[in-house]
Amino acid sequence: MNHTDNDQEYFKSYDNFQVHELMLRDRSRVTAYYDAIMNNKHLFENKVVLDVGSGTGILSMFAAKAGAKLVYAVDACPTVCHLAEELIKSNRLQEKIHVINKRIEDIEKFDETIDIIISEWMGFYLFHESMLESVIYARNHFLSLPSQNDDITPDQNESIIIFPSHAYLYCAPFVDQNIRIELNTMWKDYFDLNMTPILSHIKNSKLKECVIETIEPSQLVHDAQLIQSIDLRTIQIDDLRLLRSFCEFDIDNTCIISGFCFWFDCYFSSNNNSSILRSTRLTTSPYSTKTHWKQTLVFLPEDIYPLKGDVVPVNIKLKQSIENRRQYQISISLKKIKGGVMNNIGCDDDNSNTEWNIRRRQRRRSSTISSDKRTTTDNKSKDTSSDSTSSNSDDDVDSNEHSIPCSCDRDRCKLIKTIIEKYTEETIVE
Numbered sequence: 001m002n003h004t005d006n007d008q009e010y011f012k013s014y015d016n017f018q019v020h021e022l023m024l025r026d027r028s029r030v031t032a033y034y035d036a037i038m039n040n041k042h043l044f045e046n047k048v049v050l051d052v053g054s055g056t057g058i059l060s061m062f063a064a065k066a067g068a069k070l071v072y073a074v075d076a077c078p079t080v081c082h083l084a085e086e087l088i089k090s091n092r093l094q095e096k097i098h099v100i101n102k103r104i105e106d107i108e109k110f111d112e113t114i115d116i117i118i119s120e121w122m123g124f125y126l127f128h129e130s131m132l133e134s135v136i137y138a139r140n141h142f143l144s145l146p147s148q149n150d151d152i153t154p155d156q157n158e159s160i161i162i163f164p165s166h167a168y169l170y171c172a173p174f175v176d177q178n179i180r181i182e183l184n185t186m187w188k189d190y191f192d193l194n195m196t197p198i199l200s201h202i203k204n205s206k207l208k209e210c211v212i213e214t215i216e217p218s219q220l221v222h223d224a225q226l227i228q229s230i231d232l233r234t235i236q237i238d239d240l241r242l243l244r245s246f247c248e249f250d251i252d253n254t255c256i257i258s259g260f261c262f263w264f265d266c267y268f269s270s271n272n273n274s275s276i277l278r279s280t281r282l283t284t285s286p287y288s289t290k291t292h293w294k295q296t297l298v299f300l301p302e303d304i305y306p307l308k309g310d311v312v313p314v315n316i317k318l319k320q321s322i323e324n325r326r327q328y329q330i331s332i333s334l335k336k337i338k339g340g341v342m343n344n345i346g347c348d349d350d351n352s353n354t355e356w357n358i359r360r361r362q363r364r365r366s367s368t369i370s371s372d373k374r375t376t377t378d379n380k381s382k383d384t385s386s387d388s389t390s391s392n393s394d395d396d397v398d399s400n401e402h403s404i405p406c407s408c409d410r411d412r413c414k415l416i417k418t419i420i421e422k423y424t425e426e427t428i429v430e
């Protein structure tokens with residue numbers, strides 16, 4: 001499938017009214033744009049605005065109401081453009097808004113110079129759909145920028161107005177009790193049958209792909225870390241091909257990690273960096289009102305059991321698919337600290353055909369993150385502490401020989417069993 005085929009399918013998906021209805025019903029989304037535009041009327045008054053991917057024309061109408069002289073509402077989908085024209089007319093804004101049914105990339109020039117770009121381009125985990133490329137294209141081709149030869153002063157930089165102006169992607173580890181309980185208990189005693197051979201198949205199908213779902217804050221086992229920040233005034237299309245980040249989660253409380261959860265925030269700022277966080281924010285955080293973006297969950301092949309004091313270092317890679325640039329492959333690899341050298345024990349694999357999947361390699365059980373760290377500590381104090389002997393003997397046993405949960409006397413197994421029981425109890429109480 002080439003790019004054109006993909007694009008045809010992509011635009012066809014937006015020729016469905018239900019998709020636009022879903023977006024219009026997302027009050028957090030629409031309110032953020034409304035507030036950002038209406039609270040900045042002074043920026044829009046008498047200005048020429050370009051709405052990249054205008055859909056029903058909702059943002060164009062906000063801009064017109066905020067005092068824009070002219071709004072170009074550009075969308076590649078014919079059906080939604082007709083609807084936009086109808087809505088714009090019924091709000092008597094047709095003199096101010098010109099609907100253009102084209103791909104933004106197919107427009108050579110506009111009659112008037114563009115002062116402001118507005119666009120709702122964000123996909124799941126921010127980058128899905130790759131519509132950001134079209135906004136960058138519009139910025140580079142149509143926005144009136146300070147002369148290329150001049151040094152851009154902070155004042156001139158502020159004259160570049162793109163709403164939203166900044167976007168941030170976050171990542172946090174989460175526990176999913178339902179999947180874990182189902183995988184670890186349900187199939188072992190199913191109508192008096194042992195159905196465990198089905199496990200490997202279910203694990204593959206359920207956990208291989210990203211899941212778009214809302215997550216309860218109580219499922220997050222650590223604060224989120226910022227993993228990508230985008231400045232819409234400066235980012236370039238090539239920057240979006242491969243996005244790498246590394247973060248470390250210091251574990252305060254022994255917990256279970258089933259996977260990593262992603263969400264984003266956008267800010268609408270027209271000022272310098274210091275005031276970004278004071279500008280209007282659109283958040284898709286699990287701590288805030290649910291949005292149609294929900295959260296993106298990437299499951300690990302196995303739950304991991306870090307102990308209090310452990311550090312879970314994570315490498316995250318978002319790679320735009322070569323076959324379909326609208327999609328990304330999210331790779332997560334966990335690393336452990338061993339003798340001062342970072343060793344990859346992650347789930348980075350060679351399955352490059354499947355989109356949305358964790359790239360995985362047969363990896364050691366994640367419990368080694370903590371057991372190895374303990375071994376290092378224990379080695380130092382081996383001669384003086386009797387505890388270290390018992391800890392070492394604990395770790396001498398290959399973790400893979402123990403089921404999860406396991407009822408043996410090993411310290412680690414007892415601890416894991418307690419954690420699982422605690423989480424199960426919490427689920428029942430909820």
Ligand SMILES: C[S@@+](CC[C@H](N)C(=O)[O-])C[C@H]1O[C@@H](n2cnc3c(N)ncnc32)[C@H](O)[C@@H]1O
Binds near residue numbers: 055056058074080103
């Ligand atoms: C997420 S929707 C947003 C619609 C509307 N702005 C809103 O806020 O409800 C994105 C819209 O952008 C359009 N679109 C995406 N890429 C485009 C491009 N390169 N040129 C023109 N329209 C595009 C899609 O057809 C779709 O209607």
